[in-house]
Amino acid sequence: MKKYASMNIQYSRGCPFNCEFCDITLLYGHIPRTKDKEQVLAELESLYLQGWRGGVFFVDDNFIGNKGKLKNDVLPAIAKWMEQRRYPFTFTTQASIDLSDDEELMRLMVQAGFDTVFVGIETPNEKSLEECSKFQNRNRDLIGCVKKIQKFGLQVQGGFIVGFDNDPFSIFERQIAFIQKSKIVTAMIGLLNALRGTRLYQRLEKENRLLRDITGDNTDCSINFIPKMHYETLINGYKKILKAVYSSKYYYERVKGFLKDYRPLQKRMFRFRFYYFGAFFKSILFLGIIGKERVYYWRLFFWTIFRRPRLFPLAITFAIYGFHFRKIFEKSW
Numbered sequence: 001m002k003k004y005a006s007m008n009i010q011y012s013r014g015c016p017f018n019c020e021f022c023d024i025t026l027l028y029g030h031i032p033r034t035k036d037k038e039q040v041l042a043e044l045e046s047l048y049l050q051g052w053r054g055g056v057f058f059v060d061d062n063f064i065g066n067k068g069k070l071k072n073d074v075l076p077a078i079a080k081w082m083e084q085r086r087y088p089f090t091f092t093t094q095a096s097i098d099l100s101d102d103e104e105l106m107r108l109m110v111q112a113g114f115d116t117v118f119v120g121i122e123t124p125n126e127k128s129l130e131e132c133s134k135f136q137n138r139n140r141d142l143i144g145c146v147k148k149i150q151k152f153g154l155q156v157q158g159g160f161i162v163g164f165d166n167d168p169f170s171i172f173e174r175q176i177a178f179i180q181k182s183k184i185v186t187a188m189i190g191l192l193n194a195l196r197g198t199r200l201y202q203r204l205e206k207e208n209r210l211l212r213d214i215t216g217d218n219t220d221c222s223i224n225f226i227p228k229m230h231y232e233t234l235i236n237g238y239k240k241i242l243k244a245v246y247s248s249k250y251y252y253e254r255v256k257g258f259l260k261d262y263r264p265l266q267k268r269m270f271r272f273r274f275y276y277f278g279a280f281f282k283s284i285l286f287l288g289i290i291g292k293e294r295v296y297y298w299r300l301f302f303w304t305i306f307r308r309p310r311l312f313p314l315a316i317t318f319a320i321y322g323f324h325f326r327k328i329f330e331k332s333w
Contacts, residue, residue: 015030023195023198125166249296
């Protein structure tokens with residue numbers, strides 16, 4: 001089992017929001033349906049008894065859809081179970097940006113063992129947010145919201161989209177600036193595509209703008225409709241974002257900026273695994289000696305040892321992530 005980065009379980013289905021490009025409400029409806037705490041604990045216990053130790057991903061579309069049940073029932077139960085088992089897991093999930101509005105909920109999530117949350121930021125452009133009905137993101141200081149979640153001990157992985165009808169030509173620079181200022185290390189940037197059955201698909205069909213079915217990969221520089229922005233401008237701008245945010249300079253700058261302010265819960269100490277040795281020494285070889293990013297790697301290496309030694313394993317993990325992301329996106333550059 002150790003060859004996997006994490007194991008998956010699900011707590012809820014359904015989402016109270018209805019973004020135009022998303023098919024979640026089409027599949028599962030608007031009302032979040034949740035499991036009881038007993039079932040969640042039984043699934044965690046099953047993973048524990050099978051010998052799994054490490055990451056567990058709650059694959060909910062919006063984990064915080066029913067905040068009351070989480071705060072009053074589920075999260076306290078998970079926290080108690082984790083303490084009894086001496087914290088065998090770390091949890092990741094997906095949540096909407098309004099998580100930042102609820103400090104009690106963030107504290108409880110961290111106490112229960114959550115350390116990472118994926119948030120759909122999509123775009124810093126207000127008109128594009130209105131266009132796609134991402135109302136929960138509108139009229140907010142999105143960078144402030146991200147930093148608040150990070151301050152409470154949760155790493156924010158951000159989802160970003162370009163290709164909205166209301167995207168101005170400046171959107172590419174604005175996306176780069178947002179990602180850098182927010183210190184979101186893992187920024188998942190994709191091109192807008194119209195999934196069959198979504199409100200976006202229906203609208204574009206009426207406007208005779210659909211071209212083909214989706215490829216299933218929104219990072220392969222394909223788009224299945226006629227965009228308002230000139231196609232070449234959109235694709236070149238998208239490539240510009242990828243090249244910038246995953247260049248060694250920009251990426252390591254975000255990692256260092258994030259680690260400066262990141263304060264994980266003290267009792268959740270790093271658990272050493274013997275096989276980490278291999279990954280660590282490979283990072284030295286491929287990133288610190290062979291890699292073009294070796295100068296940035298060693299700067300982060302020594303800065304973390306002397307300034308944030310407790311986060312050294314996380315710093316090396318991020319360095320490896322960056323190498324992985326660059327290899328994936330280089331084909332698009």
